[in-house]
Amino acid sequence: MKMPQLLIILVTILVHAAGAFPADRRGLPGRDKHATWDDVNVVAHGLLQLGQGLKEHVDKTKAHMRDVNAKLKAFNGTMADLERKQQEQDEALKARSREVEERERLATELAEEVRGQVEEAKKQSEDIRSRMDRLEEKVDEVQGVDSNNSDHTFIQRLVVAQNRRIDQLVEKIKHQQDKLEKQSLHLQALQSKVAHKRVKSHRRRDEETALRGEAEHSNNTTGFAKDCHELFVQGQRASGVYTIQPESSRPFNVLCDMTSEGGWTVIQKRQDGSQNFNQLWESYKRGFGSLNGDFWLGLESIHSLSKQGQYVLQMELSDWAGQQQVAARYRFQLDGEEKLFALHLEEESSSGVQEDIMTTGASGLPFSTADRDNDLAADVSCAELLSGGWWFSSCGDLNLNGRYPRRPSVLRRHHFRRQGMFWTSTKGQKNSVRTTLLKIAPATTKQ
Template sequence: MKLALLLVLLALAWASAYPAKDAKPEDPTASELPADNRSRFAMLDDVRLLANGLLQLGHSLREFVHKTKGQINDIFNKLSIFDRSFNQLSEVTSEIREKEEELKKTTSVLKANNQEIKSLSLEIHSKMNSILEERSQLQTKVGGLEEKISGLSQSLPPAEQLGEISQLKEVIYAQERSITALLKEVKGQHEQLNFHRDKIKLLEERLSSDAFQETMEKTADSTHEAPGLEYLAHNLTNSSSDMNDLPSDCSEVFSRGERKSGIYPIKPNQSEPFYVYCQITADGGSTVIQSRQDGSVDFDQTWERYENGFGNLEKEFWLGLRKMYAIARESRSILHIELEDWKQGRRFIEYLFTLEGPASHYALHLTHLSGDLPDAMTNYTGIRFSTKDNHSNKEDSTCTHNHTGGWWFNTCGGNNLNGRYTHSRPRGRIERKRGIHWRPAGGNSYSLKATTISIRPAAHDDSFL
């Protein structure tokens, strides 16, 4: 607007400075002034008008330039913000695409494995059916041969025929044994395939769900009586084949497809079957050998009770030294100790360990592995188990007098997880030593509210440090 007014003023000034040739002066006095004076005054007025117009034009142009610069700067700032946002969006989009590609690849691999397992399972089933048919045919042949043998025995065949018949029987029995072994091997492979199929199904559920929550359910109703800690040889009515088919420990319970913590029967090597409490997680199964929770079971027991076990498998119990030895001698084992103090603080520690038999009073050998609990049992090498009525170490008489319960007392050392249960942290030093406590070398003593001790087989990559 200002620029338009300025142009109008310049036009008027030009018109006044250079009038038209035909124009006549209206003022009679103007014709009387000399021509030179009129032209000089007119030029001065034009110069003034032109200067004022140019000055205003300069001010307007400067304001216009400033506003234009500000608008351009705002546009550049918005463009830079847009560029950064676009770059961030591009990066996030690329990451999402990469994750989507990885998920697709994993899903395709799982589907391929699942299909392969299904085909293997069908093949194994067909082989089992063919083997069973062959077995039935062989049994039929054996029955016919037995009838023939009985007939021949009645007719008193010669010694040569009897020798041939016995050889034929031995061949048939050898085939029978080989078929039985093959069936057992096929059954083990089938169980492994079922385990892998369940694992793949679990992975597929994890991929398809937004969050995975592990649920633990109780294995028996609390109103029912829990299984005891005695051996099962005189209590079960199952056949001997069923008894021999029991898992050797809780890790094998897990490998057979069980995914719930609870009470299961096991049969370690060279041992009668018995019940144990299996603590099962997503990584595997562990056999619980001791549990202290609320003081409902008295742990100040005799040697015989500590050797055979006592308590309630669903609450507080000591599994028994004989059963622990039967499980531990299967393979190298890991001892897992989890403790809870009176401030609800939970810590754990793990050892590689071996346990000797009853002739050595179940001597313990430990090597520290890992955990966030201060170590208090590193020097437990060859320490024997002791109770108040069976002192197997030199200082046992003093240790069992100052402590309660049975434990691997190391020169009256600083821990006893089978001590007297107290419902609060004892104030006196003697009371703390007689209770459940854990004391690292050169450290403070932990008065404990709850303890859980479990064992599991050591992995192939675990080694003594």
């Protein structure tokens, strides 16, 4: 029974009891006195019940208060545990952030060190290449000496010594390239670890935000564009090196050629012969060179771009005189390594280009290098004969990854002309090449 109801009953009983007592008890007969004591007994009984009810209510209230206090203590304990855990997680997150920053700093320092070593190696390679060219010219001059010369034996010994020196220089270049590749792999491993730490840090931060009830909708994408044209759509207009991430691929750097129509991703560029393109399968698969100079993007990276949809390949060539400028455009697709990076081409009917640099009839050709002979020539390896790696159908049609002559005079020698960069015109004429630029963009890009 509630407290207000008990008070009402008590007041009612007292009122009735007061009305039952006479104003003057001396003049009352015996029967009235007896009735008054009954009323007193009723009042006393009611008061006793009221006291018992009040006592039960007080006991229940005390038990309820004890239960409430116990729950409040448990709640306070839970809140204290949550605050303690939150502090521990904040401290752990700060420690991880400091660790990630330290790793990024170390990766940056290592990248600078590797860059310096690469530049030094380039200078040494350039010097060695220059020496090799001079030795090759001397060899050609010696080989042209008349066989009746009295110093023929001495010249032969000189040729052998020079050939031996050339072989030693080539071995040194290969050794330097191996060292650079190992350092590059080490740098990539460090960058991968830093990226992994950063992803784990972001994931932990999201979990902590959800625990506090402040979780917000987050975007799981890395924020990288899938190719140079997407960067163009996002507002980038300056040509240069950018980081992209094609679908289902890792991020990597590319050279973007931004034109008024859209962004083109450059997959091969040769302008000064600073990079040796006579590489093996694994090098062509991963890519090599400098994005600020001569380079090959890498078959795996080109395939990751191609599989995103329909792309267009544009090829721009120039000769040594700088007068002949040739460009051709094709619909382009590149298979993966399981199909030997086979190239599929379809000539663009609307490109307006009269020259056909690559014959589209050879579409579906696999890629070939000196250690992976996949060309269509049955009796010879075109990559060994011509130098470099390419989609060879035969050994006389086209090779834009051949040797880069140091001087135009070298082009006149048959040996170097055969191994140099060249393309065959529609009239069957072989044309030497000085610069090349191969770039791709989505087929939806304005032509």
